[in-house]
Amino acid sequence: MATTAYEPYEGTKLERLERDAAQAMARYPDTRSALLPLLHLVQSEDGYVSPDGIAFCARQLGLTTAEVSAVATFYTQYKRHPNGEYTVGVCTNTLCAIMGGDAIFDELSEHLGVGHDETTEDGKITLERVECNAACDYAPVMMVNWEFFDNQTPDSATQVVDRLRSGEPVAPTRGASSVCSFKAMSRVLAGFPDGRADEGVGAGEATVVGRRLAREKGWTAPAGPASAESTDTEASSAGQAAGMTRGRDSSVDQPAAPPQGGTQGGDTGRGTDASKES
Amino acid sequence: MSTTLSPVLSDQWDAERSWTLATYEQGRGYRALRTALGMAPADVVTAVKDSGLRGRGGAGFPTGLKWSFLPQPDGGPRYLVVNADESEPGTCKDIPLMMATPHLLVEGVAITSFAIGCTHAFIYVRGEVLHVYRRLLRAVEEAYAAGHLGKNIHGSGFDLDVTVHAGAGAYICGEETALLDSLEGRRGQPRLKPPFPAVAGLYARPTVVNNVESIASVPSIIDRGVDWFRSMGTEKSAGFGIFSLSGHVERPGQYEAPLGITLRELLDMAGGVRGGHELKFWTPGGSSTPLFTAEHLDVPLDYESVGAAGSMLGTRALQIFDDSTCVVRAITRWAEFYAHESCGKCTPCREGTYWLKQILARIEHGRGTMEDLDTLLDVCDNILGRAFCALGDGATSTITSGIALFREEFEAHITGGACPFDPVASAKFDYTPRNRRADVHALSGVAAGTVGA
Numbered sequence: 206m207a208t209t210a211y212e213p214y215e216g217t218k219l220e221r222l223e224r225d226a227a228q229a230m231a232r233y234p235d236t237r238s239a240l241l242p243l244l245h246l247v248q249s250e251d252g253y254v255s256p257d258g259i260a261f262c263a264r265q266l267g268l269t270t271a272e273v274s275a276v277a278t279f280y281t282q283y284k285r286h287p288n289g290e291y292t293v294g295v296c297t298n299t300l301c302a303i304m305g306g307d308a309i310f311d312e313l314s315e316h317l318g319v320g321h322d323e324t325t326e327d328g329k330i331t332l333e334r335v336e337c338n339a340a341c342d343y344a345p346v347m348m349v350n351w352e353f354f355d356n357q358t359p360d361s362a363t364q365v366v367d368r369l370r371s372g373e374p375v376a377p378t379r380g381a382s383s384v385c386s387f388k389a390m391s392r393v394l395a396g397f398p399d400g401r402a403d404e405g406v407g408a409g410e411a412t413v414v415g416r417r418l419a420r421e422k423g424w425t426a427p428a429g430p431a432s433a434e435s436t437d438t439e440a441s442s443a444g445q446a447a448g449m450t451r452g453r454d455s456s457v458d459q460p461a462a463p464p465q466g467g468t469q470g471g472d473t474g475r476g477t478d479a480s481k482e483s
Numbered sequence: 484m485s486t487t488l489s490p491v492l493s494d495q496w497d498a499e500r501s502w503t504l505a506t507y508e509q510g511r512g513y514r515a516l517r518t519a520l521g522m523a524p525a526d527v528v529t530a531v532k533d534s535g536l537r538g539r540g541g542a543g544f545p546t547g548l549k550w551s552f553l554p555q556p557d558g559g560p561r562y563l564v565v566n567a568d569e570s571e572p573g574t575c576k577d578i579p580l581m582m583a584t585p586h587l588l589v590e591g592v593a594i595t596s597f598a599i600g601c602t603h604a605f606i607y608v609r610g611e612v613l614h615v616y617r618r619l620l621r622a623v624e625e626a627y628a629a630g631h632l633g634k635n636i637h638g639s640g641f642d643l644d645v646t647v648h649a650g651a652g653a654y655i656c657g658e659e660t661a662l663l664d665s666l667e668g669r670r671g672q673p674r675l676k677p678p679f680p681a682v683a684g685l686y687a688r689p690t691v692v693n694n695v696e697s698i699a700s701v702p703s704i705i706d707r708g709v710d711w712f713r714s715m716g717t718e719k720s721a722g723f724g725i726f727s728l729s730g731h732v733e734r735p736g737q738y739e740a741p742l743g744i745t746l747r748e749l750l751d752m753a754g755g756v757r758g759g760h761e762l763k764f765w766t767p768g769g770s771s772t773p774l775f776t777a778e779h780l781d782v783p784l785d786y787e788s789v790g791a792a793g794s795m796l797g798t799r800a801l802q803i804f805d806d807s808t809c810v811v812r813a814i815t816r817w818a819e820f821y822a823h824e825s826c827g828k829c830t831p832c833r834e835g836t837y838w839l840k841q842i843l844a845r846i847e848h849g850r851g852t853m854e855d856l857d858t859l860l861d862v863c864d865n866i867l868g869r870a871f872c873a874l875g876d877g878a879t880s881t882i883t884s885g886i887a888l889f890r891e892e893f894e895a896h897i898t899g900g901a902c903p904f905d906p907v908a909s910a911k912f913d914y915t916p917r918n919r920r921a922d923v924h925a926l927s928g929v930a931a932g933t934v935g936a
């Protein structure tokens with residue numbers, strides 16, 4: 206089953222894309238800056254950087270196709286061949302690898318019957334080894350269409366790909382309430398919001414572990430100068446506002462007043478119903 | 484008297500719907516922007532200079548000083564570009580900050596732009612964090628609607644547009660001049676310096692490039708003052724920073740503390756090294772910084788002390804590895820990363836990282852020779868100081884320090900003809916490695932052809 210029914214760049218598709226391209230170009234003082242967004246946009250239509258897509262970008266920006274290709278080939282997120290509906294990336298940079306990322310990659314590779322940068326025959330999943338994705342405190346980490354799946358095991362990762370292949374909705378640990386398709390993701394990366402920013406949690410456990418410990422222990426940053434507690438901007442003149450004329454404040458190890466919100470455990474927003482409105 | 488945590492940036496991370504403008508404004512949200520708009524722009528620059536804030540993106544360059552390097556206004560545009568590319572292995576602070584409290588960054592962007600006379604700012608976020616990009620787009624949208632961005636902000640006459648730009652996967656785009664080329668729609672390759680971005684940056688115009696955490700720290704300095712900021716940290720490394728603990732610790736995560744805290748203190752807070760194990764080695768500032776061991780538990784984590792002890796504070800990315808970990812495996816994997824991410828512009832790095840990767844892989848798998856160790860050091864020596872940008876230098880850090888600290892472990896791989904460690908022992912879960920299974924199948928995938936891979 207092919208997931209990419211390829212349509213030529215003409216008619217309504219072309220009109221729609223030209224409108225989108227104009228919007229993307231308007232975000233920058235120099236339209237060439239829109240090339241990365243436009244390549245994401247091409248992937249949102251074709252599921253990869255197609256030859257027609259390259260020609261489209263070149264025409265919009267007044268570049269040659271060789272110039273566009275030179276850029277497209279530099280970045281790992283741009284695909285030369287039709288991508289699966291889901292890019293499943295297992296972090297195998299050192300920290301995740303050692304914490305179990307290598308084992309997860311091997312398990313998925315075996316289970317799916319594909320290696321790095323290969324797509325399953327049903328067109329559902331492209332498996333990748335990915336580099337550090339800035340979530341090392343949740344190692345081992347897996348990314349599905351660049352949403353976070355934290356603290357994975359070979360079993361949890363296998364379940365995720367099985368559910369993706371059977372078409373069930375799958376929720377990342379930190380992200381929207383369900384993973385979207387590669388094409389839908391590419392459209393967001395092109396700078397066109399999908400209204401899902403309010404879904405999901407604000408932070409996972411590891412993100413707030415220090416914050417919560419500080420609450421438990423009553424640790425805070427030193428209190429600011431009393432006058433800074435005023436929200437009345439008129440009250441502070443230019444020099445004072447920068448705190449340059451103020452005296453010294455309490456030292457680091459001297460506990461100050463309890464933080465706003467007191468000692469409440471602090472919910473990260475987990476469990477709140479993910480709202481679909483933007 | 485031990486150091487305690489000092490949540491400032493992380494203060495609201497555990498709040499209900501922390502990412503929304505409503506939550507942000509229940510705290511101190513956008514108060515500092517109003518204060519700044521009532522000041523002379525030059526006074527905002529002076530305040531940040533006097534605070535002693537140093538860049539949180541790795542190099543530690545004084546932030547206010549960088550801003551003051553911009554030439555006198557000539558009527559043309561000047562730009563602020565926020566480096567939100569966070570990709571240095573081990574570094575995981577900017578991404579959760581933007582996921583939890585994107586407005587902290589947006590407010591910092593508004594204040595900084597006002598200070599340096601910028602009317603169009605950019606946030607360049609790596610493309611591999613979809614939900615963070617959504618949150619940033621939404622935060623900017625909310626800030627426009629509330630009048631914190633756009634035309635005549637809060638009646639001050641100051642206009643500012645903010646564009647959030649998604650990258651497309653390339654570590655080198657975190658290097659500030661490569662980032663600018665990428666933002667201009669080109670291959671992300673570093674530029675020759677000088678000219679520095681302050682003089683000729685984005686579109687060859689005066690540009691400030693700062694890290695997310697640097698910019699997010701600005702509102703607190705304006706709101707609570709220079710003395711308040713300087714009351715934390717040390718004389719030369721003022722203020723607080725986010726310390727990211729990962730790996731073999733009981734409670735990995737983000738710990739915001741005054742600079743100068745030690746790993747011993749942080750480990751205490753994080754429940755210590757994984758039960759039943761000892762600390763073996765760690766990175767103080769990501770994979771581009773020389774390795775430390777248990778000897779360095781009491782080194783104050785500020786720029787000067789870490790430097791004096793032979794490494795770099797970098798991004799405070801504390802990756803902790805216990806005694807179950809093979810240091811050769813760890814270093815080899817990092818070397819593979821640098822070889823993969825080398826942009827190819829200069830020969831010492833392009834060729835050097837390739838050979839480092841090959842030789843290390845050979846040693847890791849028990850096929851190396853004693854001469855290989857000298858070759859490794861020789862190649863490192865030929866990269867260090869000769870590469871066009873800091874990626875090349877960074878590639879050598881863990882190799883030279885690793886051989887200095889653990890030479891006998893490298894030798895054991897060579898003399899024993901195999902890796903003496905069991906990878907299962909260092910993983911978080913139990914499993915049977917693929918090469919120990921009977922039923923290994925052939926793979927049947929279709930090449931996806933990731934272009935830059």
Ligand SMILES: Cc1cc2nc3c(=O)[nH]c(=O)nc-3n(C[C@H](O)[C@H](O)[C@H](O)COP(=O)(O)O)c2cc1C
Pocket residue numbers: 537538539540541542543544546566567568569570571654655656657658659660692693694695697698872873874
């Ligand atoms: C290979 C390489 C990757 C880098 N990656 C990042 C990054 O992801 N984020 C960042 O802020 N700085 C990164 N830097 C540092 C930037 O070049 C620059 O120093 C920094 O963004 C300046 O901001 P600061 O002064 O606020 O720290 C990188 C540098 C190099 C050489």
Ligand code: SF4
Pocket residue numbers: 655673824825826827828829830832833870871872873874875876
């Ligand atoms: S040091 Fe490496 S990454 Fe930097 S310019 Fe040279 S080849 Fe490119």
Ligand code: FES
Pocket residue numbers: 296297298299300301302336337338339340341344346572573574
């Ligand atoms: S090493 Fe895997 S997320 Fe950082």
